[in-house]
Amino acid sequence: SQTIHQWPATLVQPVGSPLSLECTVEGTSNPNLYWYRQAAGRGLQLLFYSVGIGQISSEVPQNLSASRPQDRQFILSSKKLLLSDSGFYLCAWRRAGRETQYFGPGTRLLVL
């Protein structure tokens, strides 16, 4: 069966510091991968998605970037965090050619 992992689970970072969040999927090949952000009490904002290694589509221009160095690994990064970057970051995957997305456990980020 397929499993999706995210780490770290929680993170407290000062404003201006860098960020690296990691997402990995097990048990499948060539998944479509997604990064979402959810501000407190709000909806799901799609940040990036990838249909293959090195292929990244950006949905929202901001100080975040994403990379997919391996087939089942998706990384979200920032060079300098802003207070507004605080939120719940969710990685999701879906099998290529299928519709359903499955979410990882999320990373809760607090920028102080």
Place this chain on the structure above:
Amino acid sequence: GENVEQHPSTLSVQEGDSAVIKCTYSDSASNYFPWYKQELGKRPQLIIDIRSNVGEKKDQRIAVTLNKTAKHFSLHITETQPEDSAVYFCAANSGGYQKVTFGTGTKLQVIP
């Protein structure tokens, strides 16, 4: 691009009553409509989905209806229980079917 609107934003019902959440979408090409349930502090979990070749789908106490002509779909929960309390998100596929667009969420509270 696709736009998904969801109503109401909050909903309180007595235990045992029914709850209905409604969504509309803008892209007539959308053909897949999932519903997710998110409990406090947890990841969104798929609870039911429907494809555009079907008008209604039911799974125990949960049902979803789709009206393609009017471009709206609804989630129906019967005999609500306190454990149904959560935030519910509707969504529609978009972007060449590579992603989904989420509604803004409905916070359902079931009062014992």
